[in-house]
Amino acid sequence: DTGVSQDPRHKITKRGQNVTFRCDPISEHNRLYWYRQTLGQGPEFLTYFQNEAQLEKSRLLSDRFSAERPKGSFSTLEIQRTEQGDSAMYLCASSYGDSSYEQYFGPGTRLTVT
Amino acid sequence: SQQGEEDPQALSIQEGENATMNCSYKTSINNLQWYRQNSGRGLVHLILIRSNEREKHSGRLRVTLDTSKKSSSLLITASRAADTASYFCATGDYGNNRLAFGKGNQVVVIP
Numbered sequence: 001d002t003g004v005s006q007d008p009r010h011k012i013t014k015r016g017q018n019v020t021f022r023c024d025p026i027s028e029h030n031r032l033y034w035y036r037q038t039l040g041q042g043p044e045f046l047t048y049f050q051n052e053a054q055l056e057k058s059r060l061l062s063d064r065f066s067a068e069r070p071k072g073s074f075s076t077l078e079i080q081r082t083e084q085g086d087s088a089m090y091l092c093a094s095s096y097g098d099s100s101y102e103q104y105f106g107p108g109t110r111l112t113v114t
Numbered sequence: 115s116q117q118g119e120e121d122p123q124a125l126s127i128q129e130g131e132n133a134t135m136n137c138s139y140k141t142s143i144n145n146l147q148w149y150r151q152n153s154g155r156g157l158v159h160l161i162l163i164r165s166n167e168r169e170k171h172s173g174r175l176r177v178t179l180d181t182s183k184k185s186s187s188l189l190i191t192a193s194r195a196a197d198t199a200s201y202f203c204a205t206g207d208y209g210n211n212r213l214a215f216g217k218g219n220q221v222v223v224i225p
Contacts, residue, residue, distance in 0.1 A: 004156075031211070042202045042215030043157070056211055091156065098211045100144050100164075105157040 004106035006092050012112045013082055020078045021109045025094030032075050033103060034067055035091040036060065043091055049075060082113045124220045133190045135219040137203035138183075144206045146179055146186050147213065151200045160188075160201075193223045 005024045013019050025032045030051050035043035046065070047057045051072035061067075064082075069075040079086055089110050093103040127133050137146070145164045149157040163170045163179045163186070170177045176189040190197055200220050204213040 033212070035215075040217070042204070042217050043213075045212035045214070048211050050211075058212075093157075098206070100206055102147060102159040102162055103213060104159065105149075107156040 004092055004094055004104050006090075006106040006109050008109055009107060010110045010112075012114065015082055015084060015113055017082055018078065018080045019082060019111065020076055021090055021092075021111075023075045023077070023092030023106060024073075025075070025092070026104055027073075029094035029096055029104070030072065031095045031097060032069055033093040033095070034075070034077050035093065037089040037091055037108070038087075046077075079111075082111075084113045087111055087113045123217070124222075126222045126224065127193055129193060129195055129223055129225050131193055133193050133197070133221050133223070135188045135201055135203075135221070137186045137188070137216055139186075139203075139205050139214075140184065141205075141207060143181075144208045146177075147204045147206065148175075148177060148186075148188050149202045149204060149215075151202065151218070152198075157202065190221075193221075195223050195225045197221060198223045 007022045011019055033048040034046040036046055037043040045058050046061050047067050049069040052069050064080045067077045089108045091105055091108045093105045095101045095103045143165055145162055147162045148160040150160055151157045161172045161175055161177050163177050174191045179186045200218040202215050202218045204215045
Protein backbone atom coordinates (compact mmCIF):
# COMPACT_ATOMS: atom_id res chain seq x y z
CA ASP A 1 0.00 0.00 0.00
CA THR A 2 1.44 3.32 -1.04
CA GLY A 3 -0.65 5.60 1.13
CA VAL A 4 -3.61 7.89 0.58
CA SER A 5 -4.18 8.93 -3.02
CA GLN A 6 -6.32 11.71 -4.41
CA ASP A 7 -7.53 12.43 -7.90
CA PRO A 8 -7.27 14.79 -9.66
CA ARG A 9 -4.28 16.68 -8.28
CA HIS A 10 -5.39 19.92 -9.90
CA LYS A 11 -8.76 21.10 -11.13
CA ILE A 12 -9.60 24.36 -12.83
CA THR A 13 -13.27 25.05 -13.33
CA LYS A 14 -15.55 27.93 -14.17
CA ARG A 15 -17.86 29.38 -11.59
CA GLY A 16 -21.16 27.57 -11.51
CA GLN A 17 -19.79 24.22 -12.66
CA ASN A 18 -19.88 21.05 -10.57
CA VAL A 19 -16.69 19.23 -9.60
CA THR A 20 -16.02 15.88 -7.98
CA PHE A 21 -12.87 14.73 -6.22
CA ARG A 22 -11.89 11.21 -5.28
CA CYS A 23 -9.90 9.90 -2.33
CA ASP A 24 -8.55 6.38 -1.89
CA PRO A 25 -7.54 5.82 1.74
CA ILE A 26 -5.11 3.31 3.17
CA SER A 27 -7.01 0.06 2.83
CA GLU A 28 -7.11 -1.03 6.46
CA HIS A 29 -8.19 2.39 7.77
CA ASN A 30 -11.86 2.63 8.70
CA ARG A 31 -11.88 6.40 9.15
CA LEU A 32 -11.68 8.90 6.33
CA TYR A 33 -11.54 12.67 6.68
CA TRP A 34 -11.89 15.63 4.33
CA TYR A 35 -10.19 18.95 5.08
CA ARG A 36 -9.90 22.22 3.18
CA GLN A 37 -6.79 24.36 3.23
CA THR A 38 -6.45 27.89 1.92
CA LEU A 39 -3.20 29.74 1.34
CA GLY A 40 -1.35 30.55 4.53
CA GLN A 41 -3.79 28.65 6.73
CA GLY A 42 -3.89 25.28 8.35
CA PRO A 43 -6.34 22.61 7.20
CA GLU A 44 -9.94 23.03 8.30
CA PHE A 45 -12.10 20.01 9.01
CA LEU A 46 -15.01 19.41 6.64
CA THR A 47 -16.38 15.95 7.33
CA TYR A 48 -15.46 12.42 8.29
CA PHE A 49 -16.62 8.86 7.72
CA GLN A 50 -16.38 5.75 9.79
CA ASN A 51 -16.65 2.96 7.27
CA GLU A 52 -19.51 4.05 4.99
CA ALA A 53 -21.29 6.24 7.55
CA GLN A 54 -20.80 10.00 7.45
CA LEU A 55 -20.77 10.81 11.15
CA GLU A 56 -19.83 14.46 11.36
CA LYS A 57 -20.00 17.53 9.13
CA SER A 58 -18.55 20.95 9.73
CA ARG A 59 -20.68 24.06 9.31
CA LEU A 60 -18.17 24.91 6.57
CA LEU A 61 -19.82 22.20 4.50
CA SER A 62 -22.65 24.10 2.85
CA ASP A 63 -25.55 22.49 1.01
CA ARG A 64 -23.52 22.69 -2.18
CA PHE A 65 -21.06 20.17 -0.80
CA SER A 66 -21.76 16.45 -0.57
CA ALA A 67 -19.49 13.58 0.33
CA GLU A 68 -19.96 9.87 0.03
CA ARG A 69 -18.04 6.76 0.91
CA PRO A 70 -19.85 3.82 -0.66
CA LYS A 71 -18.89 0.43 0.72
CA GLY A 72 -16.53 2.08 3.16
CA SER A 73 -13.66 2.24 0.71
CA PHE A 74 -12.93 5.26 -1.51
CA SER A 75 -14.71 8.56 -0.97
CA THR A 76 -15.92 11.34 -3.25
CA LEU A 77 -16.43 15.00 -2.48
CA GLU A 78 -18.70 16.89 -4.84
CA ILE A 79 -19.11 20.64 -5.00
CA GLN A 80 -22.11 21.90 -6.93
CA ARG A 81 -22.40 25.37 -8.46
CA THR A 82 -18.82 26.24 -7.57
CA GLU A 83 -17.98 29.74 -6.36
CA GLN A 84 -14.65 31.55 -6.38
CA GLY A 85 -14.52 31.19 -2.62
CA ASP A 86 -14.34 27.43 -3.07
CA SER A 87 -10.82 27.77 -4.47
CA ALA A 88 -8.58 25.86 -2.06
CA MET A 89 -6.62 22.68 -1.52
CA TYR A 90 -8.90 19.79 -0.58
CA LEU A 91 -7.12 17.23 1.56
CA CYS A 92 -8.18 13.71 2.37
CA ALA A 93 -6.82 11.74 5.31
CA SER A 94 -7.40 8.33 6.79
CA SER A 95 -6.68 6.74 10.13
CA TYR A 96 -7.21 3.64 12.25
CA GLY A 97 -9.40 5.49 14.72
CA ASP A 98 -10.49 8.79 16.18
CA SER A 99 -8.47 11.96 16.75
CA SER A 100 -6.22 10.18 19.23
CA TYR A 101 -4.55 8.50 16.28
CA GLU A 102 -2.30 10.01 13.66
CA GLN A 103 -3.88 10.78 10.34
CA TYR A 104 -2.30 9.96 7.00
CA PHE A 105 -2.87 12.63 4.40
CA GLY A 106 -3.06 12.45 0.66
CA PRO A 107 -1.35 14.98 -1.63
CA GLY A 108 -4.53 16.99 -2.02
CA THR A 109 -6.59 18.31 -4.91
CA ARG A 110 -6.01 21.98 -5.72
CA LEU A 111 -9.23 23.57 -6.97
CA THR A 112 -9.20 26.86 -8.82
CA VAL A 113 -12.55 28.43 -9.65
CA THR A 114 -12.34 31.13 -12.32
CA SER B 115 -12.40 26.01 13.83
CA GLN B 116 -8.66 26.64 14.18
CA GLN B 117 -7.51 25.99 17.71
CA GLY B 118 -3.76 25.74 17.59
CA GLU B 119 -1.79 28.91 17.10
CA GLU B 120 1.87 28.55 16.31
CA ASP B 121 4.49 31.10 17.29
CA PRO B 122 6.59 32.35 15.58
CA GLN B 123 4.95 32.36 12.17
CA ALA B 124 8.17 32.35 10.14
CA LEU B 125 11.69 31.29 11.01
CA SER B 126 14.88 31.42 8.96
CA ILE B 127 17.95 29.61 10.29
CA GLN B 128 21.31 28.31 9.14
CA GLU B 129 21.80 24.63 8.55
CA GLY B 130 22.97 22.95 11.73
CA GLU B 131 21.14 25.32 14.06
CA ASN B 132 18.15 24.35 16.17
CA ALA B 133 14.63 25.50 15.35
CA THR B 134 11.96 25.95 18.00
CA MET B 135 8.26 26.50 17.36
CA ASN B 136 5.46 27.01 19.83
CA CYS B 137 1.78 26.23 19.72
CA SER B 138 -1.02 27.28 22.03
CA TYR B 139 -4.54 25.95 22.28
CA LYS B 140 -7.71 26.83 24.14
CA THR B 141 -9.70 23.76 25.13
CA SER B 142 -8.96 20.48 26.89
CA ILE B 143 -7.24 18.01 24.62
CA ASN B 144 -6.66 14.31 24.33
CA ASN B 145 -3.46 14.73 22.35
CA LEU B 146 -1.43 17.18 20.32
CA GLN B 147 0.18 16.31 17.02
CA TRP B 148 2.76 18.01 14.83
CA TYR B 149 2.69 17.74 11.05
CA ARG B 150 5.06 18.94 8.34
CA GLN B 151 4.04 20.16 4.90
CA ASN B 152 6.58 20.67 2.15
CA SER B 153 5.82 22.86 -0.81
CA GLY B 154 3.53 20.98 -3.16
CA ARG B 155 3.20 17.95 -0.92
CA GLY B 156 0.68 16.70 1.58
CA LEU B 157 0.94 16.78 5.33
CA VAL B 158 3.23 14.28 7.00
CA HIS B 159 2.73 13.26 10.60
CA LEU B 160 5.81 13.91 12.75
CA ILE B 161 4.94 13.15 16.34
CA LEU B 162 2.00 12.73 18.71
CA ILE B 163 2.05 13.57 22.39
CA ARG B 164 -0.80 12.60 24.69
CA SER B 165 -2.23 14.85 27.38
CA ASN B 166 -0.66 12.77 30.16
CA GLU B 167 2.83 13.09 28.63
CA ARG B 168 5.16 16.04 29.13
CA GLU B 169 7.94 15.36 26.65
CA LYS B 170 8.54 13.10 23.70
CA HIS B 171 11.45 12.50 21.35
CA SER B 172 11.64 11.14 17.85
CA GLY B 173 15.01 11.32 16.11
CA ARG B 174 15.96 15.01 15.88
CA LEU B 175 12.52 16.09 17.11
CA ARG B 176 11.63 16.96 20.68
CA VAL B 177 8.10 17.90 21.66
CA THR B 178 6.97 19.25 25.00
CA LEU B 179 3.44 19.68 26.26
CA ASP B 180 2.34 21.91 29.13
CA THR B 181 -1.37 21.32 29.71
CA SER B 182 -1.50 23.92 32.51
CA LYS B 183 -0.40 26.60 30.03
CA LYS B 184 -2.17 24.93 27.12
CA SER B 185 0.98 25.08 25.03
CA SER B 186 3.41 22.87 23.19
CA SER B 187 6.80 23.34 21.60
CA LEU B 188 8.55 21.53 18.78
CA LEU B 189 12.33 21.54 18.66
CA ILE B 190 14.23 20.40 15.61
CA THR B 191 17.89 19.89 16.39
CA ALA B 192 20.77 20.12 13.91
CA SER B 193 18.49 21.38 11.15
CA ARG B 194 18.99 20.38 7.53
CA ALA B 195 17.96 22.04 4.28
CA ALA B 196 15.38 19.27 3.87
CA ASP B 197 13.65 20.51 7.05
CA THR B 198 12.48 23.56 5.11
CA ALA B 199 8.70 23.30 5.33
CA SER B 200 5.59 24.52 7.10
CA TYR B 201 4.97 22.96 10.49
CA PHE B 202 1.47 22.66 11.94
CA CYS B 203 0.26 21.66 15.34
CA ALA B 204 -3.11 19.96 15.59
CA THR B 205 -5.14 19.07 18.64
CA GLY B 206 -7.44 16.14 19.17
CA ASP B 207 -10.26 16.56 21.67
CA TYR B 208 -11.89 13.99 23.89
CA GLY B 209 -14.85 12.41 22.19
CA ASN B 210 -14.10 14.29 19.03
CA ASN B 211 -12.99 12.98 15.72
CA ARG B 212 -11.59 16.03 14.05
CA LEU B 213 -8.14 17.53 14.31
CA ALA B 214 -8.01 21.28 14.85
CA PHE B 215 -4.97 22.74 13.08
CA GLY B 216 -3.10 25.97 13.71
CA LYS B 217 -2.01 28.36 11.00
CA GLY B 218 1.48 26.93 10.74
CA ASN B 219 5.11 27.96 11.05
CA GLN B 220 7.17 28.51 7.92
CA VAL B 221 10.72 27.31 8.54
CA VAL B 222 13.51 28.00 6.05
CA VAL B 223 16.84 26.28 6.61
CA ILE B 224 19.64 27.98 4.69
CA PRO B 225 22.40 25.61 3.50
